[in-house]
Structures are given as C-alpha cells and as structure tokens.
Amino acid sequence: MTLPHGPMRPAPGGPPPAGPLPDPAAVDPAVLATLLARHGWVRRGGPAARYGRWTPPEGGDPGVSLLVPAGDGFDDTVELLTDAVTALARSATPSARAVLLALALPGDELQWHRDLAAPAGATTPGATPWDDGERLRHAARAMLAAGAKAGRVRAAYFGARLDAWAGDFLDRVLVVDGGPGLTAYTPAPEGRAAVTTLVRALEALRDAVDYRRVSGGGEAFENAVQSGVSRELVESVQELVRGATAGRFTVAWSAAAGTPGGFGDRRIAVEFSPGDLPALGEAAELLERIEPAVAVTVVGLVVRLKRADPAGPGGVRLRVLGGAEVDEIKVRLPDPAYRLAAEAHLSGTPVRLSGRLERRGGFRRLTRPTGLEPCGLEDSERERLLKTLGEGRGE
Template identity: 90%
Template sequence: MTLPHGPLRPAPGEPPQTGPLPDPAAVDPAVLAVLLARHGWVRRGGPSARYGRWTPPEGTDPGVSLLVPAGDGFDDAVDLLTDAVTALSRSASPSARAILLALAVPGDELHWHRDPAGPPGAATPGTAPWEETERLRRAARAMLAAGAKAGRTRAAYFGARLDTWAGDFLDRVLVVADGPGLTAHSPAPEGRAAITTLVRALEALRDAVDYRRVSGGAEAFENAVQSGVSRELVDAVQDLVRGATASRFTVAWSAAAGTPGGFGDRRTAVEFSPGDLPALAEAAELLERLEPAVAVTLVGLVVRLKRADPAGPGSVRLRVLGGAEVDEVKVRLPDAAYRLAAEAHLAGTPVRIGGRLERRGGFRRLTRPSGLEPCGLEDAERDRLLKTLGEGREA
C-alpha cells in the first residue's frame, strides 16, 4: 500500500516516528470531524454552518485546538485543514496519530488489545513487552487471514487452502503497533467482505462459547461455521487469550465508506477471557474433524522428486495450477507413475492426477492417487505458468 504525503512529526520529548501524513487538500472535513469525535475530541462553539473548534480529550494536550470547516466548499477550507493536519502532527495526544493515520489510509480500523497477566507495574504504562507485541501481531494476522478465507467460502477447517487469497488480502492491510495494543487499517469498501465476515464470525464464536459453558453442548460450534467460524479463527483467538487476563477485538468502520449494511445497531467489540480456553480447545478439535477429505483432479507442475530405491515408489511435490485452491501438494506414487512424473519434470510438462486432499497436514497431501498423465498447456495457461515462475516462487 502506498502511503501519501510526508512523515508524522514526533511530539515534544518523543523519538522520531515514521508514518503517513495526509494531504490536507484531500481531507474530507466531515470525515475528519467523525474521526475527532470517535477519538474523544470535543467540539466547542463556532458557527456550525462554517466551522467547528475541536479540543483533545481532557488532559491529553492542553491548549491545542483545531478549526475544522463544515465543508470543503469554503475559500479557506484547505488553509484550515492544513493548519489542522499540522497541529495534529505536532500534538502530544495519543489519539492525534490515530486520526492522521485513519485520514491517510482510509479504511476500517481494527484494534486488538490484551491485558497481560503479571504483577501490576511489570511494564511501563503505554508500552508492551516484545513478546506481547509479537503475540498480538501473530494473532491479528491469523484472524485477518481466517476472515479473508471465510469471506470467500465457508469451511470448518481450511488448512493450506486459499492461502494465496488470504496473503493477497493481508498485503493490503496496514498494521501499526499502538502502545499495548495493535491497530490495523483494512481498505474499505473493497476489503469489507473479509472484515464483516470476521466480525460476524467472532460474535458467533463468542455466542457458541457461552452456550458451551452454560449448556455443555458443542453443537453451536458446528452451526457457527455458517457465520465464518473455522479452526484457524479459533486457534487465533486462543493465541490472543493465552497468558492474558482478558482480550478484546474492536472495529471502527471507515468514516468515509460508512457503516456496512446490517451493522447499524450491532456491537462491534468482542471479548474473550482465559475461562474460555477449554471450550475453544474443544471447538478447534471438533472443527478439524468436521471437515472431510476432498476428491479432486489436479493439474500441476512437478517441482520435486524423491525416493530411496531407484526401482521403488517415491514422493513428488506438485505446484498446483488448477483443480484445488492450494499452492502445492505432496503425493506418493508407485514406480511407474513416479517415472512418468520424472519424465514430465524433465520436459517441463504439467501432469493431471486424481485423488483425495486429506485434511491431515492442512490439505497439503494427495492420497489415493490415480490416472496420472502428462497434459498439454494452452497458450494462455503457459503464459500464466511462466508469470508464476517469474514471481520468484520455488521451482
């Protein structure tokens, strides 16, 4: 993602920080007003038809105020917005940086927070130990990937399926450490399918855990799959909760794109605690068991061969070109099929093979192989293959 304009200026006494500074001419005054209100800034006086004067939350940066025009149709609108952006970039208020980032990278704002277990005062207020930051990043990345996959299709357990799809989505998300928490900005509205699915899935998981703890029944986890819950999402929540007294996930919808349909009166914050871990562990095991093996016919390029006996069976790795939403699979072949795969590898010719993608190992293994045969490539397919190889993937 390309970040516009220049860097944020540090507040007095703080080390230099890098980050996007929005172009004042591109700032929508209405969006800026929404963001200021969202972060606790207070509007004080001023003719509402022309401008509003905003001050930061109580005690965070005394003496600072912003004049924000009511619209961009006034002659002095850009000048006022320039002054407002400059004041925010120099403000000591923690919310000022969040507001500037939201203006520079428009999108839905997601926030993860953990209350780590440990004696009070173990860490400096407003900071997080290195391990905490790494855990937050790992859990946040896993949650976003699970949301992206579930936004494409529902599954109790994805494994390696749709990894490329999720990776493409993650590349468009900007993640910023925010003191003891972590904030991500997801593009809106183009990234909305992943985020709305993630929110609904977390709410469904929260309800299913509550139902399990009250009733003792685990069927709610199976029903929650239709809302986007998966083994991967449950694992991410467990990672977020372990070693903490509480964890929270919140969403602030993009002020520019507006609230997505169906979320007007819905809560956008979900909490989990260590007391949920037994139910989450049970859910993870159940969801993996629910997902069956998948019968597929793959077209792939042989990229690796290995066998111990020159006249016996061997294992090959295929880069999948079609037939399944995984990047690579491993398959064990008898001698004759292995020789055919070796010839295809030497000739650079793809092969077609049938079998079953097994959930064990994350749908990376093809069992019961049958019908292996070399297959030709159409010109368009050959171009796609050459492009894939040129992108630096393992060959």
C-alpha cells in the first residue's frame, strides 16, 4: 500500500503512531471536522465562521486540543491543519489514528469484527489467534467479492461467474493492518455500487434469517436475491460468524464523497451470531439450488485437450473470450467435434459453440454442446488476444 504523504514518526516520549500521515495541505477542513465529530470529538467555542476548537471524547488524551479552520480560504489554514495533523499523530487517543487513516485513505471505511471468547490463560488484551485473523480476512474478501458481483447483476449463485469483475474491484481496496478487527477502504464514489449493494444485501439477509427463525419459512431468502443476497454472500457471513460469539460489519461513508442516496444519516451496522448458522446453512443450499443453468454461445480458445481413446470423445478446456462471464469452461465433445477442436488449438483459431452452463462446478462446465465451429479473427486481433491471455496467465 502506498502511503499518501509519508510514514508517521513517533513523538518524543510518546507512543509510536502507525499508518500513513496525510499531507496537511491536501486536507479539507470540513472533512476533518466531519471525521472528528464522527469519532466523538467535541467542538468547543471559537468563532463559528472562522475556526473550531476540538477536544478528544471523554476518556481521551486531556492534553490534546485541535484548532480546525472553518474553510480553506484563510491565510493560516495550512498552518493550523499542520498543527492539527501533528497533534493527532502524537495523541494517545485511539480515535486519533482512525481520523488520520480516514484522511490519508479517502474512501468508504468498512470494518469487520469477530467477537471471541477469551481463551484460557490469555493475558494480552486485543490479541487474537493467527487462524482467526486469517478467517476474518478470508470472510471480508469473500463478502466484498459477493457485493461487487451483485452490484453488477443479481444472482442466487454466481460460482465462477464475474470473478474477473470482482477481482478488479478488490484490487482497488486498501486494507489497514493493526487494531481490532479488519478495516478496509473502498474507492468512493466510483466503488459505491459494490458497497451500497453489499449493505442492502446484508440487511436483507439479516431480515430473512430473523424471518426464518420466527416463521420457519425459507421463502424470504429467495426474495432477498433481488436485494443482492447470494450463496457467496451467505457463505462469507458463515465464515465471519463460525467460531466466534458474534460477527459484525459496519460502514462509515467517506466524508469527502458524502453519504450515498437512500441511506441518510443512519448508522450502518449488521451483526450475526452462531445462532444464525442453521438458517444460513439452509439459505446457502437453497440459493444454489434455485439458480438455473444458463444457455450460452461462447467464443474461446482451446487451451487443453484430453481423451483416453484416439477415436472416442474427449474433454476440452476453453479460455473464454466472450459469451459467458467466466474465465474458462470445460466441455466434453464427441469425436468429430473433438478433432475440430484439436485443429483449432494447433492453429490458434478461436471456436464458437453453444450449450448450457451448469451451476454444478461453479458454472465452469458446458453441457449439451452443439454447433462447434472455428471462427476467424484478424491477425492483429488474434495476436492481441494471445498476448493478453499469456500475460494474464503466465503462459
């Protein structure tokens, strides 16, 4: 992760701050004031039209006081912001670090927490087992990927579909290590579709689980698909909760980008508990079962062939170029079509064929194949595709 301004340096005699230090000249005073208020800091006195003096929340560092200008049109704005950022960097108040991180990494702040029972003999506050940290990160990544996919199209079960789309989104997410739980910053406003969909989907899943536990009916899970709920999202929540006393997801919208439409000023926090796991397990099975196979016509490059009998059917793997939102598919072809696929492989010619993309195996298998035929490409286009595929796969 590239630091926007530089590493924080420890204050003489004070605790060593961690994380990126924002450039005071790039700090928006209104954003800083919003973040201070969000984290419980109190504005005290000062001419409202010129500046505000902020002190830490109750129980914080009593020696810290920040003078924050009301805007960036004053001669001493950068000087005051420099003093404020320096004071935050030296403060022992926990929320000071959170404010600095939000300034340095602009975007929506997402947090995941797993509440754990204290292990016997544990003496270090805030310490968590290594495996638990890995589980938390895996759950968060899966949850973000599910939100990114649902932000583009609704489905009860995605499988391998839209993996590339989700991967592109995850590449733009910044993860902050240290502190309780896991914190990530997603780009705002350009990454908002994934995050807003994720929030609505988790809230719909929370409601559906409550309905299932009260009424015994599972139809709410099916209805929640339109809100972005998928099997992948359910599995990420299971991972977040399993082995913990509770799992919690919260969002603080970017102060610079503002609150997205339809969310108002309400606090975004969704929590699940181990008591929800039976209902979540039923939901995962249901959502995969109701997702239908997809009729597709794909264009792809033959990258692997295998058959036991020289005159019999064989398996073929295609690198998909178009027609389906997966990277690769497997298909079993009869002898004539297999020979045609082998010829296309030797010549580097893409092929086109139709069939049904089955949910079993994560939508990576094409059944009932028909109409296999080579489809020509211009030499320049073929070279571009082959170069792209080689770079992307290390081939």
